[in-house]
Amino acid sequence: MAALSLSRKKNASRNAAVERKNLITVCRFSVKTLIDRSCFETIDDSAPEFLNFASILEQILSHRLKGQLTWFGYESPRSFWDYIRVACSKVSHSCICSIENMENVSSSRAKGRAWIRVALMEKRLSEYITSALRDYKTTRRFYDDGAIVLGEEANMLAGMLLGLNAIDFSFCLKGEGLDGSYPAVIDYTPYLKFTQSSDSISSDEEELRTLGSSGSESSTPENIGPSFIMDENTWYNKCKRVEQKYRLALEQKGYLEELVRLREGQLSDSVTQNKLLLQRIKDTELNHKLEKEQLEYIIVELQDQLKSFHRFGHLSADASLSQISFDPGHSQDGSAKHDSSRLSGGKEDTPSLLGLCGSLTSVASYKSLTSLKSSECLASPTTEMTSPGLTPS
Template identity: 25%
Template sequence: MGGMSEPKAAPNDTIYLCNFRVSVDGEWLCLKVLPVYYVSNNFPPTPELEKTTFYPNYPIGPRERDPVLIERSNLVNISKLVVKEVIDSSMKFGRQLDSDHIPLQHFFIVLEHVLRHGIKPKKGLLGPKKELWDLLQKVELLDTEAQDITASVRDLPTVRTHIGRTRAWLRLALMQKKLADYFRLLVSQPQLLSEYYEAPALLRSEEAYVISALLVSLNIVDCNLCVKEEDLDSQQGVIDFSLYLRTKRDLGEEDVLSISSGGGREGGGSREGSTAEGADENMTTVLDQKNYIEELNRHLNGTVSSLQEKVESLSTSNALIKEDLNISKDTIEKVQVENKRLRAELEKYRNIERMAEEEIPLIRSRVSLVQSSYENGMKELSQEFRVRLQQEMVRREEVEEEMNKQENIKKEMEITISHLEKDVSEKKEIISTLKGQLEDIKCINLEMYTKLAECEYEISQKGELVSKLEAKTKEISTMLTNLNNVSAECDKR
């Protein structure tokens, strides 16, 4: 962790600082080393120790000593600094950020730790392990725009592990400028998060909305990341916090800058040229800030609308709970009245029981007499009941035989009905085919009728032509006879 941790420490050791408190002072990161006995639960701290370890972002109390809460707050503060450094570097250089950009690498490391904070461990040796890639794949069910990047990550040949696919997915979402929207969709699904995260996880806490707002600010940053050329399956690097720590040298430079700014007011005429040259740069920064504020305003409007919906649902549930409370009060009053009534009846029954206990000897004597008479009567009636029982058994056998016959008849009827149904279905099919054939015959008859009418019409026309031709032949024959006569007369002359 810069100059404070060993260089071979794992990423988890550089992020989850249980023995440190992290706070933000303006644009600087402040770390405070906590004593060992402050973290321990066996020795409570003294008031002097509470006073020396006090920070504005960390209220003193038993709850704030929980390492999980300290890790969560540290991640939020580090995320603020890293996101600010990414935005400042992008605005300073005025170009697209690539994979070699150090603050961008820090951002992906911190974001990975944010997503992995509080994830449920593997249950048992054979139990399934919760992976971030499984959670990110469900984003495409919530937003259709995530289907393209999810499919692209699945088809990457250079990525083979779940954590590598997770890192590739985060980089593509950042280039798509939809990372904040996807993160907000995940945060708005508490049931889905409960399957993958423990209760004190960062994504299931209020700090998740802070991370979501920070991710919205990255929509003004343009990134050009080549996912295929990166080794995403291997372990990520360590964050160098020296970029974010304030040193004594920085404090001295701030004092010098303040003094120089005071002297610069006297020689302001000489700096007018430099301010004119930086006007364009200020304009670009103002436009970038404007775009950032608009994006942040859009995100805040979405969160406000969701919070309003939650408030309305809570108000309706509160009204329903009040109605249920009134109903329960009424039922309690009714139950109390019923309890009093039952107690009065119980007292009555107890009095009756006491009186019955006093009358038991008389009742026993009467019962003995009744029992003796009953036994005599039963002996007399037993023979009659035996005869009736035999008759009833015979009747029962007859009825059972009749029932068996009826059941056999019923089975035969069912079989015949099934056969009839099959015959009816076959006949229906035959009728349908006959109807089709009848329709075809009707069409053929109609065509024959039309052809017959046309033939009759042609025959009538041809008869007319024949009559005309016969008339012409008669005329020609008369003309021929006339000519013959004329030729004969000419020959005679």
Template identity: 80%
Template structure:
């Protein structure tokens, strides 16, 4: 019984290993085709982010680097998904003059997937993508820690991958690492349409025409009574082989039709997502425009207020200057300066005597001599009023 149970398990494991081998070979083959088409396209036009050959190459490379990538086991025992950038960041840390640190410090690239895509573009512009891949594959311990059994980077096809990427050093790439193109939420999907061949050889066309002719002739012969016996003698094996070939061609056409329909559905989903993102961006642009207009109006209002305040300050300064000028004109010190000087007045030009001013007669109130002179003028010895003269004894009116 144990041997019977081991038989299906062994066959299942062999089938899984065979399927994994076919998958790895297909990825490497498609990658070689994409590199060749990318080099051919670079001879006629510049390669940028919008080139379909470059987009398909990046999708293939992401699929290869993400093939059977292990998840990160958290402290609670759950396995969180990883990106190939986590492996490249650790495995390529010893590359001299690498761009790993500069990509880590980029502000507009935040997610792990976006950093991995930015690394691919920077490595292509530096013409060192093959060097990064070969250095990462040489670190076998790190590669085993990040990838599981049956992955491309752990298989024999890994050396072919590093060799075929050397041809990309002949292309001068130019990419823009700004914007939201690197943070795409949609997964990388490979487009196999450029690598499919829908041509039909001349031999197959002739065989199809012969089969149709045989079927028509057999039908016509079956309809005539003279050849009714001959139709019973037809070889059944030939009919079986013809039907089998027709069925095989029908299945191939049906598979191609299903693939194309799936590709159309994927493109429609991407188109709807792009339309929704475009609407969101237009809404954000309208909101930003409205906020800018409001800020502009507020700034204009503030400028007008500041101009009014400046005008009021200038009027106040003018008023204070006028008041200061009027005070200085009323000050006695300045009035003395404004008095006519000797030799300049019209009266002095005519030769008249100097008329003493009131201040010259009275003197300064602060000086002691002038104060004594005023006291002497007020004493009764020098000044005699008419009333005292009339009433004083001993004096008779004349």
């Protein structure tokens, strides 16, 4: 068991060393591509070379970064900006305070990405990294053993970044590149391209042709001669070179297949999120439609209630006016005057007029207009004259 644990530790340390070396190598390639690109155009957020460089630098500064311990003993993730903010606080005329006070940048990762862009525009990225690495106490406090910033690769990193001072960068600090919600992904595809001369291609083809036809040619006795007899070392070297090239092509094929699988996974996640967003939009539209129908129904009900209220108020006002105009005192005076006018003029009141006057004296008969046509509201002249309210004085 002890030997197994020791071998595991050796494998882990070897893998960590390979990871550090690969990151530094890829960073050197990215700096070279940036310098080559700057000879033709200005570098901004739209340049894929810069996006790849920013992702590489972010992973280098985040390599084996310690988490932050909470009050409950849990370790929460931390961004490299927390280290840069403390380690570069003593740099004169630094941009740390201005980035810390930016309103449109809230997360720690977004502030770190903004710092990379501002430092490149100031042509002081190498100075910031060098100053941070000199503060070994702070660096040791933020990083675990085996980190790039704690090894010999850190000095190489500061020297590589010095060549970026010759490039004029132009960035906008309000774009999607500052969004701290997505991780930094390195694209290794541009660094897999390699050129091969025609001489090496012809030599490879010749080696493959020789290896393929060696068995058939050696079996014929007429082809055996001093010019075709090769020693064992030459055959071994040729086979070794072909095997190395085959392994290299196989590794590149495996990487490209892994990259395709990664892109397919990202595409499937995007399709799933798109479906969820479309379903959420449909549900929202349906809820808005139901709320609109409910509001329209409530408005119609309120309009009906308002119309009935106005009608009831109008009828109440008319009923009060009818009661005031047809009270007993007024009716007696009116009947006396009417009798005197009838006596003087010789005109008679018709039964329908008397029935109308009788129906207006009550609110219930006033509300129903059909009572005006009924025979109950019509009275004869003899009954009208004998009624108490219409008795002549």
